Amino acid sequence: MRPDNVFVLVTRAGHNTLTTTRVERLVGGFRQGVEASVPALRRYARALTRDAELADDLVQDTLVRALRSEHLFHGGDIRSWLYTILTNLNRNRLRALARRPTMMAIDENDAPDMAGPEAGGRDIERALGALVEDQRTALLLVVLEGLTYREVAEVQGVPIGTVMSRLSRARMQIKDYLDGKRPALRRVK
Amino acid sequence: MIDRDSPVTSDELHAYVDGMLPSDRRPAVEAWLATHPDDAAHVAQWRAQAEAIRAHYGMVAEEPTPERFNLDRLTAGGRRWRAIAAAAVAAALIGCVVGWLAHGASANAPSAFEQFTAEALNAHKLYVTEVRHPIEVQAGEAHLLPWLSGRVGTTLRAPDLQSYSLKLLGGRLLPGLNGPAALFMYETPAGERYTFYCARSNTARTALRYNAAGDAAAVLWVESDIGYVVSGPAERNRLLDIAQTAYQQMEARVPTRATENLPNARRGS
Numbered sequence A: 001m002r003p004d005n006v007f008v009l010v011t012r013a014g015h016n017t018l019t020t021t022r023v024e025r026l027v028g029g030f031r032q033g034v035e036a037s038v039p040a041l042r043r044y045a046r047a048l049t050r051d052a053e054l055a056d057d058l059v060q061d062t063l064v065r066a067l068r069s070e071h072l073f074h075g076g077d078i079r080s081w082l083y084t085i086l087t088n089l090n091r092n093r094l095r096a097l098a099r100r101p102t103m104m105a106i107d108e109n110d111a112p113d114m115a116g117p118e119a120g121g122r123d124i125e126r127a128l129g130a131l132v133e134d135q136r137t138a139l140l141l142v143v144l145e146g147l148t149y150r151e152v153a154e155v156q157g158v159p160i161g162t163v164m165s166r167l168s169r170a171r172m173q174i175k176d177y178l179d180g181k182r183p184a185l186r187r188v189k
Numbered sequence B: 001m002i003d004r005d006s007p008v009t010s011d012e013l014h015a016y017v018d019g020m021l022p023s024d025r026r027p028a029v030e031a032w033l034a035t036h037p038d039d040a041a042h043v044a045q046w047r048a049q050a051e052a053i054r055a056h057y058g059m060v061a062e063e064p065t066p067e068r069f070n071l072d073r074l075t076a077g078g079r080r081w082r083a084i085a086a087a088a089v090a091a092a093l094i095g096c097v098v099g100w101l102a103h104g105a106s107a108n109a110p111s112a113f114e115q116f117t118a119e120a121l122n123a124h125k126l127y128v129t130e131v132r133h134p135i136e137v138q139a140g141e142a143h144l145l146p147w148l149s150g151r152v153g154t155t156l157r158a159p160d161l162q163s164y165s166l167k168l169l170g171g172r173l174l175p176g177l178n179g180p181a182a183l184f185m186y187e188t189p190a191g192e193r194y195t196f197y198c199a200r201s202n203t204a205r206t207a208l209r210y211n212a213a214g215d216a217a218a219v220l221w222v223e224s225d226i227g228y229v230v231s232g233p234a235e236r237n238r239l240l241d242i243a244q245t246a247y248q249q250m251e252a253r254v255p256t257r258a259t260e261n262l263p264n265a266r267r268g269s
Helices: A003-013 A020-028 A030-049 A052-068 A078-098 A118-129 A133-143 A149-156 A160-178 B010-017 B023-035 B037-062 B071-077 B079-096 B109-128 B144-152 B236-251 B258-268
Strands: A103-105 B167-176 B179-187 B193-200 B206-213 B216-223 B226-233
Touching: A030 A052, A030 A078, A030 A133, A030 B037, A030 B071, A052 A078, A052 B071, A078 A133, A078 A149, A118 A133, A118 A160, A118 B037, A133 A149, A133 A160, A133 B037, A149 A160, A160 B010, A160 B037, B010 B023, B010 B037, B023 B037, B109 B167, B109 B179, B109 B193, B109 B206, B109 B216, B109 B226, B144 B167, B144 B179, B144 B193, B167 B193, B206 B236, B216 B236, B226 B236
Parallel strands: none
Antiparallel strands: A103 B206, B167 B179, B179 B193, B193 B226, B206 B216, B216 B226
């Protein structure tokens, strides 16, 4: 059986109605579930950080943390749980970075060998880079990872209404950015 | 029954785009979009954004999973695995470049760029204000490049930045994170100074990164294990232009073996 199936089943059953057999299958499938989530975690981390090396470091830290905290996983969707760990680790990373001078990747577009079909991708990459972290996280979890609004709210630890407004602001900002109103300056509170 | 006038909320438009709208609200939203072109345009844009994001990052999940994510290995070694890997890399490099990696091996990846840039910016700030001795060796002296190339361990070139009215004054040798570093200094007729810093890096390659720190700013990139930092006044666009020019010139260089410069280096030092 594909490990994914175990967790889909468990998710649909809900936390309170887990039967013993399902719990056993869940425990047995924990590692498989984590393993099967690696490709999606790498995709999410890559889009979050827009830096392949950083992203993979983040995924590795997430996996180590998850394996160590297996006893804290009480069922539910293992992917959401992993997304939560990764999102928090990324937030900690950014907090640590904020104490140092800020760094951001800049246009590679000017280099002559960067033209071609990838140019559109770079636009979206830069537009994502201009977003506030919480908005970027919400948008990516929805459009790239296919989480429901409720799941995103759980990952981010906020009410659904907050997720909706983050999503809405992210989309408006990306539109403005792509329309050429750049640089999309971050508003400092 | 479809109530065409039932107000459709912005949340529902998002849910419609994300496929999370309850099916009984679908007809109402579609009817709304048919009569509200502004909202229809938003929906189309949001869809295009989502498509672009999926097109750009979707394939990452199709890549074969690198061995470093093997769970057995992660459980066995945990964080130790990383230290072992770093040590292995260090050992391999020490074989080639004795003693130059004293600090480098233990530097952790996320902060390596910042540290590297901070080194370059510190050197920049220290020497641009220097009136009498901004450099050690004048641009006109033939041994400037062979000497610095020999010490840094790669064939260095000082980029030609005449198109920005920047004249090369000369260069100096500095201690860096991973070994000796070279600092070239440029000056405009108005006395504005820019520096070009080169040293070995732990990272093989990166894209350009901009970093502002007070009134000075820096652009970093890494190519073939050598990190380059262009520092100057915090005028983003001009600095980026200059860095792009330097980057292109470094890219275009003909690869030569650093050892060819060693005899000169001895003469120079």
